[in-house]
Amino acid sequence: MRNWMQAAVSLLLxxxxxxxxxxxxxxxxxxxxxxxxxxxxxxxxxxxxxxxxAAEGGSRLFQATGGTVFEALRNIDVQVGxxxxxxxxxxxxxxxxxxxxxxxxxxxxxxxxSALPAGVPVAATVGPAADLFAIESEAxxxxxxxxxxxxxxxxSGTVCGALYRVGACLQTDAADPALPLxxxxxxxxxxxxxxxxxLCFKGQTPCTRLSRGExxxxxxxxxxxxxxxxxxxxxxxxYTVTLHRVDRTWRAAWEGDRPAVHIAxxxxxxxxxxxxxxxxxxxxxxxxxxxxEADMARRVTRTLARVFAERRCDVFDLxxxxxxxxxxxFKGLADWRQEMPRCRVTCAVTANVARVxxxxxxx
Amino acid sequence: xxxxxxxGAGQLLLFLTFARVTVSLTHHFNTxxxxxGQADWLAAxxxxxxxxxxxxxxxxxxxxxxxxxxxxAARLLGKGWGAIxxxxxxxxxxxxAFAAVxxxxxxxTSTMQPDQSPWFFPALLLLPVCYAALKGLQAIMRAGAxxxxxxxxxxxxxxxxxxxxxxxxxxxxxxxNGWGGLARSVAMVTANSGVGAVLLMVAPRVRGRWQRAYAGxxxxxxxxxxxxxxxxxxxxxxxxxxxxxxxxxAAGVANVGELNNLSALYAAAWIxxxxxxxxxYLELCWQCLSAFIPDRFRTAALxxxxxxxxxxxxxxxxxxxxxxxxxxxxxxxxxxxxxxVVLPLVLAAGLQxxxxxxxxxxxxxxxxx
Numbered sequence: 001m002r003n004w005m006q007a008a009v010s011l012l013l014x015x016x017x018x019x020x021x022x023x024x025x026x027x028x029x030x031x032x033x034x035x036x037x038x039x040x041x042x043x044x045x046x047x048x049x050x051x052x053x054a055a056e057g058g059s060r061l062f063q064a065t066g067g068t069v070f071e072a073l074r075n076i077d078v079q080v081g082x083x084x085x086x087x088x089x090x091x092x093x094x095x096x097x098x099x100x101x102x103x104x105x106x107x108x109x110x111x112x113x114s115a116l117p118a119g120v121p122v123a124a125t126v127g128p129a130a131d132l133f134a135i136e137s138e139a140x141x142x143x144x145x146x147x148x149x150x151x152x153x154x155x156s157g158t159v160c161g162a163l164y165r166v167g168a169c170l171q172t173d174a175a176d177p178a179l180p181l182x183x184x185x186x187x188x189x190x191x192x193x194x195x196x197x198x199l200c201f202k203g204q205t206p207c208t209r210l211s212r213g214e215x216x217x218x219x220x221x222x223x224x225x226x227x228x229x230x231x232x233x234x235x236x237x238x239y240t241v242t243l244h245r246v247d248r249t250w251r252a253a254w255e256g257d258r259p260a261v262h263i264a265x266x267x268x269x270x271x272x273x274x275x276x277x278x279x280x281x282x283x284x285x286x287x288x289x290x291x292x293e294a295d296m297a298r299r300v301t302r303t304l305a306r307v308f309a310e311r312r313c314d315v316f317d318l319x320x321x322x323x324x325x326x327x328x329x330f331k332g333l334a335d336w337r338q339e340m341p342r343c344r345v346t347c348a349v350t351a352n353v354a355r356v357x358x359x360x361x362x363x
Numbered sequence: 364x365x366x367x368x369x370x371g372a373g374q375l376l377l378f379l380t381f382a383r384v385t386v387s388l389t390h391h392f393n394t395x396x397x398x399x400g401q402a403d404w405l406a407a408x409x410x411x412x413x414x415x416x417x418x419x420x421x422x423x424x425x426x427x428x429x430x431x432x433x434x435x436a437a438r439l440l441g442k443g444w445g446a447i448x449x450x451x452x453x454x455x456x457x458x459x460a461f462a463a464v465x466x467x468x469x470x471x472t473s474t475m476q477p478d479q480s481p482w483f484f485p486a487l488l489l490l491p492v493c494y495a496a497l498k499g500l501q502a503i504m505r506a507g508a509x510x511x512x513x514x515x516x517x518x519x520x521x522x523x524x525x526x527x528x529x530x531x532x533x534x535x536x537x538x539x540n541g542w543g544g545l546a547r548s549v550a551m552v553t554a555n556s557g558v559g560a561v562l563l564m565v566a567p568r569v570r571g572r573w574q575r576a577y578a579g580x581x582x583x584x585x586x587x588x589x590x591x592x593x594x595x596x597x598x599x600x601x602x603x604x605x606x607x608x609x610x611x612x613a614a615g616v617a618n619v620g621e622l623n624n625l626s627a628l629y630a631a632a633w634i635x636x637x638x639x640x641x642x643x644y645l646e647l648c649w650q651c652l653s654a655f656i657p658d659r660f661r662t663a664a665l666x667x668x669x670x671x672x673x674x675x676x677x678x679x680x681x682x683x684x685x686x687x688x689x690x691x692x693x694x695x696x697x698x699x700x701x702x703x704v705v706l707p708l709v710l711a712a713g714l715q716x717x718x719x720x721x722x723x724x725x726x727x728x729x730x731x732x
Contacts, residue, residue, distance in 0.1 A: 111602075111605065114474035114475070114607075119618075162616070164598075164599055165600075167601075167602040167605065168602040171601030171602060223530075317532055320533075321532065323535050324531075324534070324535040
């Protein structure tokens with residue numbers, strides 16, 4: 001009798017707690033791989049890429065409009081006759097047009113939904129967000145997967161634009177959110193996705209775009225990885241440098257009545273290419289490193305001057321640094337945004353060129 | 364005196380630690396008007412000291428009661444006292460049983476299966492819980508030790524995978540919101556530490572020194588709660604303020620290789636913790652009620668208790684105001700203050716007074732006066 005009871009209880013638990021008893025069977029679920037939100041006449045237009053084994057390519061697109069993002073997504077459920085399953089969503093795309101109504105309005109449903117993983121990347125798009133689900137992939141991957149891979153770079157560290165990071169910025173007055181910006185490019189009649197910089201917000205409202213050049217500074221200051229080759233012209237010769245690591249440290253202080261943040265970037269890099277097989281002499285390396293440091297510091301300073309001081313947009317973690325290092329003074333500020341133009345920011349870079357390539361160093 | 368030492372000190376340590384960690388996995392329920400903040404990790408570091416103070420009345424009672432459970436010790440003062448204490452602690456353990464299940468059920472129906480009936484998980488969980496309670500204290504603690512090790516390993520694993528996701532700029536001065544903020548955080552971690560009440564019933568049954576097990580628990584609980592609070596804050600930052608279950612959200616961010624979204628591990632650890640806690644609390648509830656109900660009705664009584672607990676847990680699950688009440692730190696503090704401090708103090712003082720009176724009379728008799 002006891003063994004029967006034990007067996008019955010174990011089976012009951014195993015069956016009930018493994019999710020097989022969920023109210024909605026799997027075949028009646030719309031497994032969403034990617035979500036795109038555009039502005040529509042009366043609110044928003046939602047496009048989802050959903051898994052569909054019978055369809056060509058293994059997925060299908062569904063679209064609907066609604067007064068809110070959730071309403072638009074629900075209208076897709078009604079249209080299709082299935083309940084959307086968001087746990088496998090790999091990317092959320094928001095067009096710049098729909099973001100003009102506010103970032104929170106666009107993200108509210110996604111932040112509240114417990115079904116969506118909090119680490120899902122969110123990106124803004126230059127044109128219609130739905131266009132990113134019509135791109136080609138040489139490898140035959142689904143568009144949502146291609147876009148997600150584009151955003152995750154080499155999967156190291158934190159993804160820029162992860163939902164929880166954006167949500168955290170919306171909860172504080174010490175930082176502004178930023179989203180990676182994507183666009184499309186036509187090549188030989190086919191459409192491909194391309195990175196288009198960073199879209200910066202002032203609070204909830206789009207403020208300015210960082211160009212691809214300014215994006216360097218953003219990623220260095222915020223600790224995001226960037227796999228791009230860094231171009232540097234040294235003594236008239238173009239080089240490309242691989243930046244393996246950029247470690248940042250800060251020092252925050254109050255100089256009189258104005259805040260100051262001193263940033264130090266420590267860079268570990270290799271010379272990947274030197275034009276016309278130029279050999280880098282050992283004696284040149286020190287000068288090369290100094291040139292690289294100056295170039296990086298200039299890039300940071302120019303980006304901060306335009307975006308932080310002029311546009312009063314803090315996507316560079318400077319407010320968070322001050323809040324951590326000078327909490328009492330920061331708390332005493334009436335409005336951090338008003339202090340931004342007065343805040344003194346300096347940047348010093350130290351570069352360590354580890355490798356110059358095989359056979360490229362002369363005596 | 365209860366001479367049946369059926370529980371190992373290690374088992375007690377593991378149970379208390381795992382139970383406390385399980386509670387901290389719902390570390391901040393923001394509708395209790397306390398959101399995860401900068402002071403929480405500091406409050407967690409103060410938890411061992413708080414637990415050390417909280418246990419003093421229990422320790423005194425166990426000493427003057429000569430190793431008796433709280434119910435048996437109360438009977439020494441008289442049948443009336445025995446009945447009052449038995450009833451009071453039976454109620455406490457019953458509330459703790461359905462609160463544990465109700466919290467878990469509320470979590471599942473809020474995050475993983477929102478369309479599920481609020482009665483489903485309470486009814487489902489209370490079945491094996493009732494069965495475990497029928498097996499008795501020793502079986503529960505043995506199974507609990509195994510589940511505790513597995514659960515703690517899972518929690519540590521999830522925490523470890525979150526380390527690369529930490530952004531230390533999310534962590535700043537714990538006194539940013541003043542000493543009041545710290546006091547609220549200390550109150551919150553204290554309110555969630557009511558599991559120590561089981562000592563009043565279990566300590567007399569422990570082989571070895573229960574004090575060492577408790578000391579180990581106090582330190583481990585401080586470290587564990589600090590780990591959960593600090594990691595959640597460092598990973599999510601301000602995002603945790605708008606999450607019902609911040610650690611669950613943080614676990615969803617974690618990944619190991621191709622294995623994404625480790626929130627299922629978190630849920631597994633919590634299920635085990637709830638199962639062990641609810642089973643023990645039901646068993647202890649019965650032990651208190653055995654002062655009124657003969658042993659031959661034990662099975663029926665446990666089945667009825669489990670059914671009532673399922674109903675109460677279902678009510679918590681289905682009602683947001685009721686769920687809020689179960690998380691309210693003020694209510695929890697009052698409850699634990701009464702059951703872990705006031706009642707044991709009163710009883711211990713009564714027993715001490717009675718002993719001295721008996722000693723005085725004995726001395727009088729001996730001196731022929």
